[in-house]
Amino acid sequence: MKQSIYISYxxxxxxxxxxxxxxxxxxxxxxxxxxxxxxxxxxxxxxxxLPAFFKTIGEGGIVIPIxxxxxxxxxxxxxxxxxxxxxxxxxxxxxxxxLSDNYDIYDTLKRPKxxxxxxxxxxxxxxxxxxxxxxxxxxxxxxxxxxQNLNVISQVIAAITPFINHxxxxxxxxxxxxxxxxxxxxxxxxxxxxxxxxxxxxxxxxEGEYFGREDDIKLLDDFLRDEKKxxxxxxxxxxxxxxxxxxxxxxxxxxxxKFLWIRADENFELRNLFEKCNLRFPxxxxxxxxxxxNFLDEFTSNDLFLIIDDFYEIIxxxxxxxxxxxxxxxxxxxxxxxxxxxxxxxxxxxxxxQISPLGKDDFTKAMKAxxxxxxxxxxxxxxxxxxxxxxxxxxxxxxxxxRLADINIDIPLDDILNEIPRFEAEIxxxxxxxxxxxxxxxxxxSKSDEINLLCEFSALFGFPSMEDVRHLPSFxxxxxxxxxxxxxxxxxxxxxxxxxxAMIRDYAYEKLxxxxxxHNTIGRYFEEKLTEQKEIDWAIAESAILHFKKVSKxxxxxxxxxxxxxxxxxxxxxxxxxxxxxxxxxxxxxIEVYPDYILYYNxxxxxxRKNKQLDKAIETLKKATEIEPDNVRxxxxxxxxxxxxxxxDKAIETLKKAIEIEPDNVRxxxxxxxxxxxxxxLD
Numbered sequence: 001m002k003q004s005i006y007i008s009y010x011x012x013x014x015x016x017x018x019x020x021x022x023x024x025x026x027x028x029x030x031x032x033x034x035x036x037x038x039x040x041x042x043x044x045x046x047x048x049x050l051p052a053f054f055k056t057i058g059e060g061g062i063v064i065p066i067x068x069x070x071x072x073x074x075x076x077x078x079x080x081x082x083x084x085x086x087x088x089x090x091x092x093x094x095x096x097x098x099l100s101d102n103y104d105i106y107d108t109l110k111r112p113k114x115x116x117x118x119x120x121x122x123x124x125x126x127x128x129x130x131x132x133x134x135x136x137x138x139x140x141x142x143x144x145x146x147x148q149n150l151n152v153i154s155q156v157i158a159a160i161t162p163f164i165n166h167x168x169x170x171x172x173x174x175x176x177x178x179x180x181x182x183x184x185x186x187x188x189x190x191x192x193x194x195x196x197x198x199x200x201x202x203x204x205x206x207e208g209e210y211f212g213r214e215d216d217i218k219l220l221d222d223f224l225r226d227e228k229k230x231x232x233x234x235x236x237x238x239x240x241x242x243x244x245x246x247x248x249x250x251x252x253x254x255x256x257x258k259f260l261w262i263r264a265d266e267n268f269e270l271r272n273l274f275e276k277c278n279l280r281f282p283x284x285x286x287x288x289x290x291x292x293x294n295f296l297d298e299f300t301s302n303d304l305f306l307i308i309d310d311f312y313e314i315i316x317x318x319x320x321x322x323x324x325x326x327x328x329x330x331x332x333x334x335x336x337x338x339x340x341x342x343x344x345x346x347x348x349x350x351x352x353x354q355i356s357p358l359g360k361d362d363f364t365k366a367m368k369a370x371x372x373x374x375x376x377x378x379x380x381x382x383x384x385x386x387x388x389x390x391x392x393x394x395x396x397x398x399x400x401x402x403r404l405a406d407i408n409i410d411i412p413l414d415d416i417l418n419e420i421p422r423f424e425a426e427i428x429x430x431x432x433x434x435x436x437x438x439x440x441x442x443x444x445x446s447k448s449d450e451i452n453l454l455c456e457f458s459a460l461f462g463f464p465s466m467e468d469v470r471h472l473p474s475f476x477x478x479x480x481x482x483x484x485x486x487x488x489x490x491x492x493x494x495x496x497x498x499x500x501x502a503m504i505r506d507y508a509y510e511k512l513x514x515x516x517x518x519h520n521t522i523g524r525y526f527e528e529k530l531t532e533q534k535e536i537d538w539a540i541a542e543s544a545i546l547h548f549k550k551v552s553k554x555x556x557x558x559x560x561x562x563x564x565x566x567x568x569x570x571x572x573x574x575x576x577x578x579x580x581x582x583x584x585x586x587x588x589x590x591i592e593v594y595p596d597y598i599l600y601y602n603x604x605x606x607x608x609r610k611n612k613q614l615d616k617a618i619e620t621l622k623k624a625t626e627i628e629p630d631n632v633r634x635x636x637x638x639x640x641x642x643x644x645x646x647x648x649d650k651a652i653e654t655l656k657k658a659i660e661i662e663p664d665n666v667r668x669x670x671x672x673x674x675x676x677x678x679x680x681x682l683d
Contacts, residue, residue: 005030005190007039008080009066010073018099018175022066025179026097029187035194062193067167068099072118072160079152082159095190096167099175105168118160126153212362213245219353220249223335229351230329234337236355242337243309245355257305257333264308270295270318277304292322300331309337320344340488363388383413450479451511454489454500458508459518461546463497471525473518516551523547527559538586545589560593583607598628605637614645632658636668639675648679 007026012019027037063080071077104110173186223232236242250259262268262276270288274281274295279302282294299306314320323344326334336342341352358366364384371378379387452474460468469475483490484498489508491499500508512518526544530537541563548556587604594600601624608617621638628634635658643651655672662668676682 004036004038005194006063007037007066008063008077009039010068010070010077018101019066019068019070021179022097022099022175022183025183026064026066026187029183030190033187033191062190063094064190065094065096066099067096067102067105069101071102072164073121075152075156078122078156078159081163082156091166091170094166095193096172097175097178097186098167098172103174105164111164111168115161115164118164119157122153122157122160126157129153212358212366213241213248213355216245216353216355217248220246221253223351224249224253224255224333230331230333231327231351232335233327233341233345233350233352234335234355235341235352236339242355246307246309246335246337257303259305259307261307262309264310264314268314268319269316273319277306288318292318292325295322296325296329300329303332305333307335307337311336311338311342312340324348343486346485360385360388379413386413447479447482449474449476450483450487451508453479454483454504455508455512456518457483457490457498457500458505459512459515459522459547459550461543463493463495463499465497468522468525469498471522473521519547519550520555523551523555523559527562530563542586542589545593549592556593563593584611584613596627598624598631598634601627602634602637605634605641609637609641609644614641617641618645630661632662632665632668635661636665636671639668640671643671643675643678648675651675652679 007023009019009023012021012023014020023039027039030037065071065077065081098105105114173189178184178186220232220234223229234242234246260277262273270291271281277295277299279295279298282291285291285294308314311323320342321344323336323342326336327345327348327350341350364381367379367384367387453472453476456472456474457464457469460472469480480490484492489500489504493499509515523544526540526547530540530544533540544559544563545556548559584604584607587600587607590597590600591604601620605617605621605624608614608620618638618641621634621641624631624634625638635654639651639655639658642648642654652672652675655668655675658668659665659672
């Protein structure tokens with residue numbers, strides 16, 4: 001077979017136009033060198049599918065866009081460019097020939113204006129389609145077609161910037177230079193490129209070792225090999241790594257069957273399913289049930305192997321209803337990837353497997369392997385622990401944080417971790433890369449009462465009980481059950497409490513309009529629970545504090561005044577000090593409520609020291625000395641902390657200051673003597 005070269009171009013206005021001269025010259029030169037040249041005039045017959053042809057160019061080998069100004073005003077050209085961008089290997093496959101009217105694209109000062117003008121043209125067309133959708137909502141059948149067109153325009157707009165930047169920021173071949181020597185230099189360059197092997201699988205290829213998913217990989221591999229297993233539902237929140245995991249199997253193992261992989265979206269329809277499986281669509285059958293039966297018959301008789309990724313996005317009612325039958329295939333093999341069990345098969349006992357977040361050890365290994373392989377900024381163990389604590393519920397354990405290094409944003413790690421949703425939006429304004437776009441789609445499709453309840457639920461800390469949830473202003477039992485059973489946004493734990501995926505919780509919280517009112521309502525609820533207790537329940541007290549902190553400093557102070565007597569209760573110390581971690585957390589919260597109460601600083605400082613957090617201990621006790629400089633108890637604990645932190649001079653200086661205030665304090669004299677001895681000042 002001849003090797004193919006694809007040409008993408010806008011038709012010229014006359015045979016003498018640069019577009020036509022370039023096309024004619026390139027076609028002759030490539031054919032003379034034994035290549036087949038593919039473009040729409042020679043390879044697109046009357047009544048053949050334009051989208052299919054555009055996709056062929058996008059997925060083909062080497063592509064030559066002939067790029068003049070006209071190219072960016074032609075929808076078909078930009079659809080071809082979009083397919084090239086989507087493929088993702090633009091530098092390896094796309095080699096433009098730039099026409100003379102477009103040389104300004106190389107000018108750093110002029111290129112932004114070119115970008116702006118082109119995007120403005122297509123955004124105006126996008127607005128026209130949006131108006132058409134509003135107008136045609138009541139017209140049967142028209143909405144879907146216009147929505148598909150709108151989706152195409154949106155993709156085109158997104159592709160304009162990367163495509164123009166690829167042309168304008170790299171040295172390209174220019175028409176004026178090449179036409180003088182019959183494109184000889186250009187042809188030689190392209191021929192050399194055709195000898196290079198382009199390896200780009202249709203799935204995401206995995207580089208380096210893959211950690212933490214060994215059991216998942218084994219289960220998937222077993223399913224893919226087992227001829228008696230015909231259906232598997234692979235579950236996990238968007239971005240958890242379901243497709244990634246499947247890619248590992250396809251990349252590392254050999255399978256007999258030919259895989260058909262569909263990346264579904266909301267525009268995916270029954271006809272597309274036939275097309276993707278290389279099956280003839282039965283136009284003679286008008287009834288959708290008969291068409292579905294035809295697909296099932298053809299699928300099983302041809303023993304096809306199909307992967308649908310991500311089924312959750314599909315809204316076509318025919319495909320969704322057919323899932324009940326697809327889950328019971330007698331032959332062939334179907335792997336469905338979805339963020340939740342589709343409601344159509346909830347009642348069926350189908351073979352399914354859920355992908356869970358990585359554990360801490362595997363997460364650390366995976367992050368270090370990723371950083372090493374990609375040559376990214378290195379993170380210390382302490383920083384990795386911070387990332388894990390925040391990102392363990394996020395897809396792939398915090399790829400967002402690692403990817404920030406890709407674009408060299410100089411932002412402190414703590415700031416990133418505290419405001420992940422905001423940074424997500426800033427580094428990916430168009431919402432293509434991260435799961436916020438996916439969540440936004442889900443939120444728009446869900447019922448408003450469910451979403452309001454989910455947003456309020458996101459304001460609850462920890463794992464709330466059903467009683468806690470019932471006190472949310474928007475609570476309705478049917479909505480809450482739907483969020484658990486149908487939406488899969490909330491999980492009911494074995495303990496009877498409830499949880500939500502960290503990504504969903506954070507995104508929902510960002511959508512909560514009046515956060516202060518919600519936190520105040522929940523804080524009052526926990527305060528009432530607290531006053532009903534005979535003895536202080538610190539877990540309830542902490543919940544109240546956390547919520548009032550979110551309202552305002554004054555509200556926290558008022559709560560402290562109301563609860564002061566109970567906090568000073570003789571039982572409180574034993575409750576607070578159930579463990580070192582509890583001690584630190586609880587005294588930190590008490591200091592938030594009573595920032596001038598010196599004894600809480602002292603207890604917190606000692607807890608930090610016992611927990612080997614000496615820098616934190618010193619920092620806390622020094623804050624206490626700013627409130628009461630002559631408090632000998634605080635000075636004594638500060639001196640001990642300095643000594644244990646290998647700062648003997650500071651320890652002696654601090655303890656001597658305490659002795660000056662109380663010369664006969666035996667305890668401080670003892671600590672001062674120990675400090676002298678450890679500093680080799682035996683006299």
